[in-house]
Amino acid sequence: MSQTKTPRRTQAERTRASREKIIHSAMESFAQKGFRGAKMADIAQAAGLTGPGLLHHFPSKTHLLMEVLKERDRIHKEQTDETLQKNNNDILEVAAELVEQNQATPGIIQLFNLLVAESISPEHPAHGYFTKRYHNGREAWVQIIAQGQAQGDIRSDISADDLGVLLLAMMDGLQVQWLMEPEKIEMARIFRVFVNLLKNRR
Amino acid sequence: MSQTKTPRRTQAERTRASREKIIHSAMESFAQKGFRGAKMADIAQAAGLTGPGLLHHFPSKTHLLMEVLKERDRIHKEQTDETLQKNNNDILEVAAELVEQNQATPGIIQLFNLLVAESISPEHPAHGYFTKRYHNGREAWVQIIAQGQAQGDIRSDISADDLGVLLLAMMDGLQVQWLMEPEKIEMARIFRVFVNLLKNRR
DNA sequence: GTCTATACCCTGATAGAC
DNA sequence: GTCTATCAGGGTATAGAC
Structure with missing residues (x-):
């Protein structure tokens, strides 16, 4: 299962998986609380990481919203x-x-x-x-x-x-x-x- | 025009006028930003007073919303x-x-x-x-x-x-x-x- | 790529003077 | 009844280690 020969590709896939997870939990939070009411930390936690971890993938809350849309x-x-x-x-x-x-x-x-x-x-x-x-x-x-x-x-x-x-x-x-x-x-x-x-x- | 003889009533009227002004500006703010996005300070300023001044009339933001409704x-x-x-x-x-x-x-x-x-x-x-x-x-x-x-x-x-x-x-x-x-x-x-x-x- | 720690700002609400 | 000053809490975003 593990692809030790192509670490670059595995890394990229992992990044993509993270982004998808984040977008999914962002959808839920925005749906429940709106853009103004949703908290980055909550979105991050639901995606299995911390606030700064999330911000590595999306530079700001607004950017995240746009990607969701x-x-x-x-x-x-x-x-x-x-x-x-x-x-x-x-x-x-x-x-x-x-x-x-x-x-x-x-x-x-x-x-x-x-x-x-x-x-x-x-x-x-x-x-x-x-x-x-x-x-x-x-x-x-x-x-x-x-x-x-x-x-x-x-x-x-x-x-x-x-x-x-x-x-x-x-x-x-x-x-x-x-x-x-x-x-x-x-x-x-x-x-x-x-x-x-x-x-x-x- | 001025009713110096009935200060109690004048006071009450002034209070009522303040409340109406506040409710009016709260309507505008809530309409523009929603409950979550509206700021008490802005509502207060639009009504001609400060945050604490507003809170004298309505004990909390939620109370204010309810009165607006x-x-x-x-x-x-x-x-x-x-x-x-x-x-x-x-x-x-x-x-x-x-x-x-x-x-x-x-x-x-x-x-x-x-x-x-x-x-x-x-x-x-x-x-x-x-x-x-x-x-x-x-x-x-x-x-x-x-x-x-x-x-x-x-x-x-x-x-x-x-x-x-x-x-x-x-x-x-x-x-x-x-x-x-x-x-x-x-x-x-x-x-x-x-x-x-x-x-x-x- | 993700973490901890933290800076920094904003916001609702309180305390107490006037 | 309204103010100034201030607090406590929570929010986004950054710095820098791992």
Whole structure:
């Protein structure tokens, strides 16, 4: 098992493993306490090292946050692309499945929910990140919604622009109630009820 | 103008004025930075006094937060009752008008948006407050929605329970996008688009 | 690459004068 | 009722050993 012949590579792998562990525990802490409330020492301890040990991998708390967001984006893009491909162009079904998937990872949802709220302040380190993310994200949805309207799958008495806003808003809004009472609010089911309102009645 | 004859009453009035000033600036700070990010000294300075001066009126930061929430509840209840009375039983119109009113007070909306996100953590001092608030609030909406369904104003192919969740979710979700791009997202107009989806088509 | 020790700042809260 | 001075605690980040 041990690779004594290639210590350099083993070292690099160990570094990578540490970074991943740190990012993972950072996600949990930021989700629970937000960027402002999370403590570096706690994140470090959960990753099996001390504060300074963590700071060897990420030069500051802000840097760590950015890496967390980047990592999450990578996963999210993968997930979305895959779901998009599976349900070719059926944007409403894609949205519904994304909400289903979200329901399996409350930690991540809480993370984004809290960071978005914090980052509305322009001084917040993730302010630019989230404004851009929302802007681009909405634009992407609107594009595909317009396609759905052209194909006759989605009702056309509401503009694609408005539908994009409504779709994102419902995703965000349901998350809040679901995070508060996960046992009571059936997020995915209720989201499908909403989605049905947007379908073109043939 | 000056009431030299009743120093006791003048004193009391001055105290009351101080408390109001403090609560007002606390609202702004909590809205901008959240409970965890807001600094007592800043709140005090914005209210025209020092940290200890503030703490004479509110024994701790948590106490101050609770008073802020109570104060907001008072105003909100007034507003809701008034709007309810004006549009007797037309719950959808009431909701739409509330969103319109919200659009005039971005500070308060940001305050609640951020505090709700923070308070999902069970250790947060406002956790109990917001879980209760959402629970009761939703229950109240559901009741009135059921009335609207019985009268034939609201579509009945979706349960009142689900409609209540959807209505609150859309309010919350639109707020996020609107807070990020106030100039671009026409919250009240788009909410009315949504509300129209819930009306019974006669 | 990770540790111990620590510097240094920030923040909520207290003590006591006025 | 508000101030100045100050404390105690907790936070990020650095220095330097191993």
